[in-house]
Amino acid sequence: MNKEFTINPDACFSKQEQKASQYFQELYGQVAEKTFIPILTKDFAEWKHNHIQPPTIFSLFSRRKGKEVSSGYQHYIHWLNQTGKLDDYLDRSVSYLYMRDLGKSLEAPETLAGIRSSVESLKKHLTGKNKEKIGIFSMASLYRFAEKEGIEPTMIWLMDKLRSVSANIPAGMDAANAQRKLIKIIAGVIMHVLDDLEDGAESAIRSQKLSEAIKLGFSYGLTYPFIDDLFDAKILSSEEERQYSHLIRTALTSGNVPELGEWRGDNAELIFYIHAELREAFEYIKANQREEMITPFLEQAYVFFQSQEVDRHKNLSNRKYTNEDLFIPVILKSSSSRLIVRSVISAQLEEGFESRSFFYGIYNQLADDFADMFDDWQDGSVTPYTYYMKHHGTRSDLINPYELYWTVISHLIHNVYNSDRKTCEVILDRAINGLKRFKKKWGTEKYNQTMELFASAMPEFNRIIQKMVKRADDVDFFDKLLRDHMVGILQSDRAEHEQFFEQVKTVRSQINSAMTIESSENSLFAEPLTDGANYSLNGDGKRLRPIMTWFMGVHGYGLDGKQILPLLRSLEYMHTASLIFDDLPSQDNANIRRGRQTLHQVTNIAVAELTGLFLTQRAVEEQTSLSSFDPKTVLRLIEYSSKRTADMCKGQAMDLDSKGKILTLEELNRKSFYKTGMAFEVCLIMPAILAKADEAEMDIWKKFSYHAGIAFQIKDDLLDVEGDTSQLGKQAGIDADNNQTTFVSILGIDGAKMAMWEHYCLAVETLEQAPRNPAFLKYLLDYFVNRDR
Template sequence: MNDRLQINADAGYQLAEKKAAEYFASLSGQLANKIYATTLTEDIQAWKQNHIHHNSLFSRGKGRSNSRGYYHYIQWLESTGKLDNYLDRSISYIFMRDLGKSLDSPHTLNRIQHVVNNLKEYLRRSNPTGNESTSEMFSMGSLYRWAQKEGIESTFIWLMNKLKTVSSNIPDGMNAEEAKRKLMKIIAGVILHQVEEMDDDLSTEERTRKLDEAIRLGYSYGLTYPFIDDLLDSDVLSEKEKKQYSSLIRTTLVTGSVPELGAWAGKSKELIRYIHSELREAFAYIQGRLRQETKDHFFEQSYVFFHSQEEDREKDLLHANYTNEELYIPVILKSASSRLIVRSVLSAEEDDGFDTRTFFFGIYNQLADDFADMFDDLEAGAVTPYTYYLKYRQTRPDLINPFELYWTVISNLIHNVYHSDKKTCEVMLNRAINGLKRFKERMGDKKYNEVMQLFATGNSKFDRLIQKMVRKADDVDFFDKLLRDHIITNLKEEGRERETFLETVKTVRSRINDMLCIRGNDDASLWEDPIMDAANYSLQGEGKRLRPIVTWIMGVHEYGLDESAIVPLLKSLEYMHTASLIFDDLPSQDNSSIRRGRPTVHHIYNTAVAELTGLFLTQQAVQEQASLDQFDPKVVLRLIQYSAGKTTDMCKGQAMDLNSKGKPLTLEQLNTMCYYKTGIAFEASLLMPAILAGKQESELEALKRFAYHAGNAFQIKDDLLDVEGDLEALGKPIGKDVENNNSNFVSILGAEGARKAMWDHYSTAMETLREMKYKTTYLKHLLHYIVNREN
């Protein structure tokens, strides 16, 4: 590394450190003089008039905020007339914290009201009328619809693919849900910044470009949280690897260029190789969009952020002699620089007072977060002002009480930074009391009271006032906290549901594999039976068994049918599907040599045997359906009639496909052919158990709509994999459509257009699914699997 560049970086850090030291000295003086107690007591006495209600009519009751009661709480807020104030204080706080705005600006207040109105309307539209678990706030489907509206569908698809890859590379030892939440929060914050920078008269094209850029910049910057901060805070890397990795990051920020990874001797070589590649791409994207006048500011703040994080990370809780300055100055620096970076990333125009407000505000947020996390940090041995005070408060009387400094920061912000603005005072006191309420709820009364005794400020009157507000004050909740809890809960539930879904799929696939073998009658042993052999050979391949799995899930989990009773139906679906593949692979049709990772039937036997085997399996499927002897015969007859009609339709679809070779198709023609070839099979796997369960026609029609869009999404993904997939993963040759001169979604729409069409079908299928309000989430995860699969 160039020594001169390092000297310049260190000089920039020293200037920032000097500014932070001056700020800390000012706070220390105010704390020593107990200024905060006098000013905040007066503020709270005025504030509490709107937040302590003696009439039980105003109590929250069942409307209390919690992550599982997200929608009910929003509904309760609206029914009691509290929603407007709730959203106003929430958005006002975000404008202060994330955008560095001052609430005494008429323009800012107008913007806040505009956001509040839009958010309120969105919440009204998205609130479910039935089962809460069937609706998702900011689901992939709803986000894709927003992306369509803004013309940034391709950006959304890019981001979903990036997030999927990031998730798959978060190693054990790191909190995957928290990492994803942080990344999404940063992206949302950058988008919010960008939206606030855009003029109302901006052209549609320019708005689309700016939103695209904001999403990519948000991802590029946000990636540093899981893959730099969280990674270095975890135990995933060895100490030697951490030093090597930190050196690489430092060199990048000092020189403005990402060095080659070079030799990596540690156990995390593959992880670091991926992270290095991804961060280098992200860094190049940010660098390519920085204006010259903001580039220096970006590197300065990035270095300050990284170096202050390193200063904190290297502290040892067993070291008993850290000064107050050593404890707090890095906190001031990292908390301020992290938000100043966002501004420079966007190359936003200079906003009068932004830097000053952001610099002074940061420590408030960091002290609040460190207070909430103090016991987790203590268990991890991390040094924060709170953990250090807990450990050494009895032997180090010189240590500043961080809880007392927290109130000093609030007083300083309200009166010295925001000039005693009434709305700022209201919002900040709401936030502070809410933070303590949340902590008390999480820790329990006993533990909370112990903590309050440990961090008592020495001013008993002020302490009693604060605790009175924590007990009695109401209407202090914030939407971002509710949303944070909701997202974390959803991520965890999604993870559990996905694991359950995949485990169910694995288990059911194994059961289905065990039941598929067709055994001949006694006479068959008298001579060789190549058709029986070919049928069993075709059934033994590593098929996904997707159709019978869907039937099993819906039949057993959703409709409560007896598993043993529907075994013939499961077998019939796989026999029919396997027969269609045998026909599809024939030389007269697609002429495929590999299917399910093995040579196709006509290559192992011959074309005649393959054709007869396909017919044999088709009739075997009908025979199995006729064996559904635990159901009403009329219902079974209806099912067989439905199945026969769909088999006819599938033949029509294959004929359409063969007739289309070498011909350009319209999208409408392709959608029709896709439905007949693929959608019908999905439809059958859903409708046949519903028919056996005696479901009404209205539900069958909804299942048909779902199957149509799910089937199209599946086929589009197949077409994309035919172009971009891997032979080993797919188990069949890629590029067959090109070789056979077949029209498909990629050839008609292009790869990008095909992805958009797939996500459009996904979103419509999800919307249909939400209308059906099933008690299980299996079909939702089936859709996720369809668009994310690699084979």
């Protein structure tokens, strides 16, 4: 895009500030007169009939049951469906999203039709017989969604981006919430795009629009972790904050992200990464906007950023902030954030959208600030609630934000949404649900203290509210359930991944220390083989095979780690032998292996060949020393190992025979299984044999290994094209040099990635059939497809 776009920041901010001031003055008059109390008292008198029922033995039992299962996502949905509550639950949830995210009026017939359609679709997904077991936010479920919509390359792009962002979230920031916000923004943009899409649009157009929505959503959403959260986390120094703020302001006012230049501060590496990502995102948004939408986008983004900046620089100890200082930035940032999405996707604003979004924003922001009140207090952040807590005793002029919150609710229901009963129902549901969640999070004592502070000036109205909080049922929302579920998954997944890989490091260290082969006495002529074996063993190997066996043996079957140590050595000796043979001039003729020269280059071909044989025999010897297991079981293990070793030799012969030939995808899959999948199978089946697992269980591990092995090999092929020799620990581009047919040469890079994720999904779905916890296999599988070496 060659045309330059600039905005007048002072003019656009001043215009919106005046509009916000007018809105605030209108609210101020209502809160001063407390006109909301009689209006909402009447609303609650009607509302409570749907939510407070005379208690019966059945209802008490049903309510307890619901609470017991509400912590489980799928169990809770099942309970709602069994009790006949699911339709209403989904209807109010979807209706709320239509109001909040799409800026819709619930009075419009087309909106009600859209809500009904969305509810039916969502219910079918949640209760259908074929609903996925693999987890709503897992990589496998995301990819399966992408397959249905024909957007696999975009989803692969997104998963790579999310992984990159997560890896670069610095300590001091909440990575799980950063990911959640990103996913939430992407989902919101998708909602807008689908809403803007004509009914009956062709599948190709739908796929194109969805792909654009995902990339636009990510591009816009990236500002939350890398601007808002980064500033709030106080990671940057004062000078770095000044530099970074100036860079953002320059980009929004000029329409172009400036070069970063020299960065003065300790966070240079982080800022270089963020600058590159945000620049790419900014350019993508501009490139996909209609020209006439770019200026509104820049203006709205500037208003949002500037209002955030105003709040960010406030000091809780400053006693001089006016009510306007406290509330007008809230109105500005909450309304502009919703308008930005429409300009990002270049959608036309339907009648009333801008007005509804402007008036609605402060309601949602005050609800969020109330929920986060004590966290903000601890951080020293200035919000209307924290400032009132700090200074209400000496500042009688301060507006009580809790009273303003109810004023906004009254204003929305009766002045913005024309007293629509469904709107009233949904908004009051949400308000009571927010108080219930607050009470559950902080406890009854702290909740009562909070109400004493904020609601003491309206005792009768507060009595009504607290009755609703205590007794009202059916006020929960699906998006809150998803939020809790998502945060829980992301937090536990991140913690478990970190714990898993820390354990991997420990196990790898133990394996490394046990690999060295001692020289035999009076064995002068064998020294070259021992030295060659240790040279090859001591390289920078991943030790995947013995690590897999250790986890399966110790965590899967409860075997003693020390007792299976000979098995771990056996597997690594056999694998290292295969690499020595694989690197020979007669085979792949490789120069680098495990970050160092291959064995035949530092010795000679004959020594390398003999060393490979030597390690193969040592592997069998190690298996015979599994003295803690009964002889028949060990004999069965050796028999299985020998057969699989012969099969892997056939696989390598198949690989050599395929050089210079164009293989079919089926032939390549078979070759990959023999080369890689079978080795993984051995790592899982051998401890299963020692544990005397049944055949049905072992069949599951075999099927998993088949798909995991092919996914691993596809990643190897991709790394051979896209990887860096210094990171790989072996020579990149060797497949092309050897004229090898690979998944990349057959399918192309994008096609190979799609095939890899298909086998990844099949492997994950296979694990769902396993009779024991396969968590470590899931983490290994994630590593297989996300590794850089």
